[in-house]
Amino acid sequence: xxxxxxxxxxLQRPWRIxxxxxxxxxxxxxxxxxxxxxxxxxxxxxETANALGIHxxxxxxxxxxxxxxxxxxxxxxKAAPTETPFDSWESLPDKAxxxxxxxxxxxxxxxHWVVFVRKEADVVVLDSxxxxxxxxxxxxxxxxxxxxxxxx
Numbered sequence: 001x002x003x004x005x006x007x008x009x010x011l012q013r014p015w016r017i018x019x020x021x022x023x024x025x026x027x028x029x030x031x032x033x034x035x036x037x038x039x040x041x042x043x044x045x046x047e048t049a050n051a052l053g054i055h056x057x058x059x060x061x062x063x064x065x066x067x068x069x070x071x072x073x074x075x076x077x078k079a080a081p082t083e084t085p086f087d088s089w090e091s092l093p094d095k096a097x098x099x100x101x102x103x104x105x106x107x108x109x110x111x112h113w114v115v116f117v118r119k120e121a122d123v124v125v126l127d128s129x130x131x132x133x134x135x136x137x138x139x140x141x142x143x144x145x146x147x148x149x150x151x152x
Contacts, residue, residue: 018117020135021045023128025056030068032128033097033113037151038075048074062110065149068097072151080150089140094118095151098125102146111146 021042023032028042031054035045046056052074054067061067065083072079079097086098095118099111114137115126125137137143 020126022130027059027061028056029113029128030061033115034071036115036126037077063108078152083147085147086145092116093150096148098145098148100143100145
């Protein structure tokens with residue numbers, strides 16, 4: 001039986017499974033998250049999104065799951081049909097879209113999309129926010145998910 005990897009070595013490993021994609025517009029986090037899952041650039045994902053009538057300038061990207069679901073379908077990425085309330089990091093599936101920074105503004109819900117990925121003992125959140133020092137996050141205590149969409 002192979003030995004489990006040393007957790008300290010895992011944390012120091014560069015993330016090679018998926019790469020973060022930086023959003024180019026303030027409400028482009030959903031497009032960036034889909035780009036991560038599809039393994040393409042933001043520009044490629046944005047081009048597909050625009051062809052589907054999805055535009056980063058539309059703040060509904062922050063408050064409606066149908067936009068990212070439509071984009072995921074265009075990339076042939078399977079997503080769970082419903083959102084699941086966040087319970088714990090341990091209970092998340094190996095791949096998921098997380099809704100973080102959830103809030104109500106003028107009676108409308110808003111959130112920021114990030115991608116959660118677990119591969120063996122390595123666990124990361126890929127966050128598209130340009131201002132972050134690193135877009136591959138492991139500061140789970142600071143990230144407050146509201147709910148998630150399982151990605152198959």
